[in-house]
Every structure is written in structure tokens, then in C-alpha cells.
Amino acid sequence: MSDFYDNAPEVVKVRIDKFNELTNDGKYPYKESRFEYNAYCKDINEKFEEYEGKKVKLAGRLMSKRGQGKVGFYDLMDSSGRIQLFIKKDVVGEDEYALIKAYDIGDILGVDGEVFKTQRGQISVRVEKVILLSKSIQVLPEKFHGLKDPELRYRQRYVDLIMNPEVKDVFLMRSKIVKCMRDFMDGEGFVEVETPVLGTLAGGANARPFITHHNTLDIPMYMRIATELPLKRLVVGGFDKVYEIGRIFRNEGMDATHNPEFTTMESYQAYADFNDVMNMSEKMYEYIASKTLGTTSVEFGDNEISLKAPFRRVKMVDLITEETGVDFDKITDIEVAREEAKKLNVVPEEEWGIGKIIEEVFEEHCEAKLIQPTFVTHHPVEISPLAKKCMDDDRYTQRFELFIAGHEYCNGFSELNDPFDQRERFAAQMEKKATGDDEAHPYDTDFINALEVGLPPTGGVGFGVDRLVMLLTNQSSIRDVILFPTMKPVE
Numbered sequence: 230m231s232d233f234y235d236n237a238p239e240v241v242k243v244r245i246d247k248f249n250e251l252t253n254d255g256k257y258p259y260k261e262s263r264f265e266y267n268a269y270c271k272d273i274n275e276k277f278e279e280y281e282g283k284k285v286k287l288a289g290r291l292m293s294k295r296g297q298g299k300v301g302f303y304d305l306m307d308s309s310g311r312i313q314l315f316i317k318k319d320v321v322g323e324d325e326y327a328l329i330k331a332y333d334i335g336d337i338l339g340v341d342g343e344v345f346k347t348q349r350g351q352i353s354v355r356v357e358k359v360i361l362l363s364k365s366i367q368v369l370p371e372k373f374h375g376l377k378d379p380e381l382r383y384r385q386r387y388v389d390l391i392m393n394p395e396v397k398d399v400f401l402m403r404s405k406i407v408k409c410m411r412d413f414m415d416g417e418g419f420v421e422v423e424t425p426v427l428g429t430l431a432g433g434a435n436a437r438p439f440i441t442h443h444n445t446l447d448i449p450m451y452m453r454i455a456t457e458l459p460l461k462r463l464v465v466g467g468f469d470k471v472y473e474i475g476r477i478f479r480n481e482g483m484d485a486t487h488n489p490e491f492t493t494m495e496s497y498q499a500y501a502d503f504n505d506v507m508n509m510s511e512k513m514y515e516y517i518a519s520k521t522l523g524t525t526s527v528e529f530g531d532n533e534i535s536l537k538a539p540f541r542r543v544k545m546v547d548l549i550t551e552e553t554g555v556d557f558d559k560i561t562d563i564e565v566a567r568e569e570a571k572k573l574n575v576v577p578e579e580e581w582g583i584g585k586i587i588e589e590v591f592e593e594h595c596e597a598k599l600i601q602p603t604f605v606t607h608h609p610v611e612i613s614p615l616a617k618k619c620m621d622d623d624r625y626t627q628r629f630e631l632f633i634a635g636h637e638y639c640n641g642f643s644e645l646n647d648p649f650d651q652r653e654r655f656a657a658q659m660e661k662k663a664t665g666d667d668e669a670h671p672y673d674t675d676f677i678n679a680l681e682v683g684l685p686p687t688g689g690v691g692f693g694v695d696r697l698v699m700l701l702t703n704q705s706s707i708r709d710v711i712l713f714p715t716m717k718p719v720e
Contacts, residue, residue, distance in 0.1 A: 582610025641690030
């Protein structure tokens with residue numbers, strides 16, 4: 230054995246000694262390549278009448294052991310749950326019984342036996358044969374205290390899943406939610422596609438990208454910050470309805486609702502506007518909640534959220550007026566807007582226009598108060614570089630964001646398909662980038678070319694999948710719905 234384990238805890242050294250003994254006795258504990266099981270713990274417990282008296286093969290992890298003398302009771306955990314193993318020396322044999330008694334918590338076993346109930350009524354498997362499939366060298370957390378430290382839970386998710394079964398339930402629900410999302414979109418006639426994760430530009434959102442380098446081409450490349458622009462190119466190419474569920478990467482801060490790597494679903498529909506997309510969005514949320522939870526009433530923190538469509542729709546400037554009494558819709562002088570913002574505890578930066586001030590005042594005074602699902606609409610042009618302007622007031626766009634429990638859940642709009650307008654907005658974004666705005670949108674020449682080929686009237690939307698999972702599983706941190714959240718390395 231390598232000197233690597235010289236400084237290991239004594240309990241780990243004991244397990245290494247057992248590994249060495251097994252190996253020396255010709256019982257190498259990793260030799261098995263497969264085990265053909267035919268039952269799950271959960272099924273046996275829930276359908277005992279069907280299994281009683283039948284022979285079964287189970288595979289799983291040893292989680293507890295008790296008993297003495299000629300009888301032992303063990304708990305086996307597989308991917309579905311736990312079941313008790315009843316092991317008698319005179320059934321498995323004296324040598325085998327001694328070997329089983331030496332197995333450690335965490336060892337992975339294959340078991341043959343018969344399903345029955347003990348005299349105390351405990352559903353169990355009367356074991357006839359046990360095979361050690363994998364030896365656990367590390368020691369699992371002590372049962373009473375479990376694994377509670379959040380940092381350790383996220384770093385060692387594999388241990389977290391073993392010790393905290395409710396964690397696995399969250400990720401099983403996540404899988405169901407994503408499946409329901411796909412089912413809904415497929416049912417609406419959308420086609421699922423895949424677009425590049427790496428590109429020569431990072432567009433489709435105002436965000437700071439991760440930058441890498443392609444050695445062969447000797448050029449910088451960017452991890453995608455959105456799937457928007459390639460999806461709209463597909464609409465130009467003749468796809469009427471497309472969507473993509475995929476990973477997005479943004480080189481930004483981390484908190485309870487933000488992780489640098491996260492999942493979105495973006496969809497684009499030709500010949501539809503932002504009203505059509507809002508209709509689809511609320512319909513999808515209602516569908517997913519009904520299918521996964523059996524209800525549209527969701528408990529989230531201290532709030533009971535209703536996902537029953539339709540959702541409230543209100544203009545951003547009208548919400549600000551409701552909360553502050555200031556009507557920015559009537560303010561056209563930038564200096565007046567700055568003064569009103571300062572009165573509302575928002576200090577404008579030099580380069581902000583009225584549109585940016587409106588957004589900041591909304592975030593400061595309105596966002597956290599939007600508990601029930603609310604579509605906030607008509608965002609200023611200044612903060613919406615890819616959205617179509619409102620025909621009756623070109624200060625605003627045909628854009629919406631869905632807010633629930635004080636957080637944004639999706640962002641959509643009638644897509645800007647005027648190449649001349651888009652060219653001007655890209656140029657304005659480049660001016661912001663030149664003044665130090667790292668999140669300003671890049672100038673995408675090929676996307677302008679696509680618009681010049683012709684993008685039909687189109688409605689698009691992007692959903693935060695992780696936040697939807699948080700909502701439907703009542704989790705307060707995005708780290709609790711991402712299996713392997715981003716973590717700072719341990720030195």
C-alpha cells in the first residue's frame with residue numbers, strides 16, 4: 230500500500246487493513262464487474278403482498294448493522310430507499326457470517342434472499358448469499374449528526390446524497406420538471422435544437438462572459454451567455470418554432486439565486502409577439518406545476534404562490550408610480566430624472582439615461598414586492614437592445630419579465646427584426662463598452678446580416694430553469710438545485 234495513507238485517520242487505516250486482508254485471502258473487493266439485481270427496496274416495502282415469499286436480488290450500500298451472536302440485522306440502501314436484511318449464521322455459513330460481520334458501513338453489497346416479515350412486523354429480506362461489490366474506504370458521517378455543513382455538502386455531493394435522502398428527492402423532481410418542460414414545448418409544436426456553447430462573440434444578453442483560447446485558430450473564444458442569437462438565426466432560416474434547454478455561463482457574482490453556470494430554456498416563435506409569449510409562459514408554468522405537484526398552489530418560503538393562469542400584467546413605469554408616486558413616464562429631462570432618483574435613494578451614474586434610471590428605481594422599490602406571478606412589461610429601449618420598440622411610444626419596448634416571490638423567472642419580448650434599428654443599438658452598446666461597461670452587448674455583424682436576410686415578426690423568451698426548480702421544491706438557494714454548484718477550490 231502506498232505511503233499516501235500514512236497520515237490518514239485511524240478509522241481509515243482500519244478499513245485499508247481490511248482491504249489488504251481481503252485481497253491477501255483472494256477476496257479482492259473490487260473484482261466484480263456487474264451484479265444482476267431484480268428488485269428495488271422501495272417496491273418491496275410498498276408492494277409487500279406481491280413480493281412476500283419470493284426470492285429477490287438486491288444491490289446497494291450498507292447503512293447500518295446491529296445484532297450479535299448468530300443473527301444480524303443490517304440496513305441496505307439502494308437508489309429507491311432502504312430495507313432490512315436478516316442474516317443468520319446457520320443460513321449463510323459460519324465463515325461467510327464472520328466475513329459479513331466485518332463489512333463496514335458504506336460497503337456496497339449484492340444480496341440474494343427471500344422477502345418476509347419479522348415477528349415485529351418489519352418487512353425484511355432473509356439473506357441467503359452476500360457478495361461484496363465495492364469496499365468503502367472513507368467513513369460516512371455519523372448517523373445522528375449526518376452531513377449538515379453546507380460547504381461540505383456541496384463539495385461532496387455524493388456523500389450528501391447518501392446521508393440526506395431528501396436531497397435526492399429535489400433532483401428527482403428537477404428531472405421531472407425538465408421533462409415536463411420538454412413535453413409542453415413539444416406539445417406546442419416547438420422543435421428542440423442545439424446551438425454552440427463556444428463562440429467568437431458572447432451575445433444575446435448584457436453579461437460578462439468567460440473567455441478561453443482556441444489554440445489551432447489562435448483566437449479568443451467565449452462561453453455563451455445566452456442562446457438567443459443563434460436561435461433567432463434558425464428562425465431566419467425557416468424554423469417557425471424552436472427551443473433549447475442548455476447551460477449558460479456568466480462571469481459574474483454568486484449568491485442565493487446566481488451561479489456562474491446555470492440552465493435556461495429559450496424559445497422563439499415566428500409570427501408571434503410578446504403577448505403571445507406571455508400567454509405561452511403562464512400556460513407552461515401552470516402545466517408544469519400541475520404535472521409535477523398535482524396542484525398550482527406552491528409553498529415557497531413564507532408565501533403561498535398561485536401558478537394558475539392568467540398572471541397579472543403591468544407596465545414597469547406604472548409599478549414605480551404605484552410604489553413611489555413618481556411618474557417617470559412624464560419625465561423627459563434627464564436632470565429631472567436624476568433628481569427624482571436621488572430622492573428615492575438611487576444615485577445615478579454619469580452615463581445613465583432615463584431608461585437606466587427607471588430600471589434601477591424599479592429594482593430598488595418594486596422588485597422585492599412582486600410575490601404573486603407578475604409580468605412586468607414595456608421596458609425602456611436603453612436597457613433592451615434586442616427588443617422591438619412600442620409603436621405608440623418608442624421610448625419603450627415590447628418586452629416583459631416574469632417576477633415571482635421577488636425574483637425574475639423569465640425574460641421575453643417581441644424580437645427586434647429591423648436591421649437598421651439593430652445596427653444603431655449595437656453601436657450604442659459599443660459606446661458603453663468603450664466607457665468601461667464590461668456587460669455591454671458586442672457588435673454582431675453576422676446577426677445584422679441575418680436580419681437583413683429577413684427575420685419574420687417573432688416572439689422569444691428565456692426561462693431560468695434552476696429558479697423554477699427552486700420554486701417548485703421550496704429551496705432558498707440555487708446551490709440546492711444544482712448537483713455540483715461552483716465552489717472555490719480548497720487549498
